[in-house]
Ligand SMILES: Nc1ncnc2c1ncn2[C@@H]1O[C@H](COP(=O)(O)OP(=O)(O)OP(=O)(O)O)[C@@H](O)[C@H]1O
């Protein structure tokens with residue numbers, strides 16, 4: 001059984017057709033890289049999977065079940081999503097993370113502080129950054145914090161939308177290396193960066209019909 005299945009999905013915004021009868025399967029454990037020109041619908045594809053957008057025709061199945069509004073809370077608890085635009089607003093980084101980890105869906109995660117410290121070391125962020133206002137962070141720092149926040153959730157399905165766009169080459173390599181070792185997970189990554197193709201067994205989906 002496929003983990004995520006698109007069956008003849010059509011999506012329009014006003015009269016613009018974004019996807020016309022798009023079909024593909026993603027199995028548990030797959031690593032998939034979505035590529036395609038700007039504005040062709042990559043972010044929209046993630047919004048459809050997460051149920052933030054609805055299909056105009058066709059079906060999306062998750063774990064063999066037709067995606068229905070009733071399924072969305074359960075589906076979203078299984079997915080760690082790093083959006084393309086990271087907007088945590090204002091406030092101290094640690095306060096924002098603490099609030100996020102206190103949400104009902106995350107409250108069972110009791111070891112996140114240790115994991116946070118480990119991941120910040122791994123992605124070369126100083127602990128003092130937690131005391132800064134999020135709006136003061138650099139683009140690359142924000143991007144790494146968003147990846148770390150997603151990892152704190154200890155979920156097994158990752159949707160990463162341009163997760164390395166603001167990172168320099170060595171840091172980008174660290175992030176790619178990290179995910180390439182996550183063979184316990186299913187990875188859907190949108191990136192225009194060909195370095196993601198280095199991951200062994202990654203499947204490239206050009207989203208062409
Ligand atoms: N909520 C919306 N309402 C109307 N049009 C939208 C909406 N969301 C996206 N679009 C349009 O749909 C198209 C696809 O947008 P999308 O953000 O999915 O592209 P993308 O492939 O992620 O682009 P990029 O590589 O620049 O991030 C664009 O033309 C965009 O303007």
Ligand SMILES: [Mg+2]
Nearest residue numbers: 042043044084
């Ligand atoms: Mg996009």
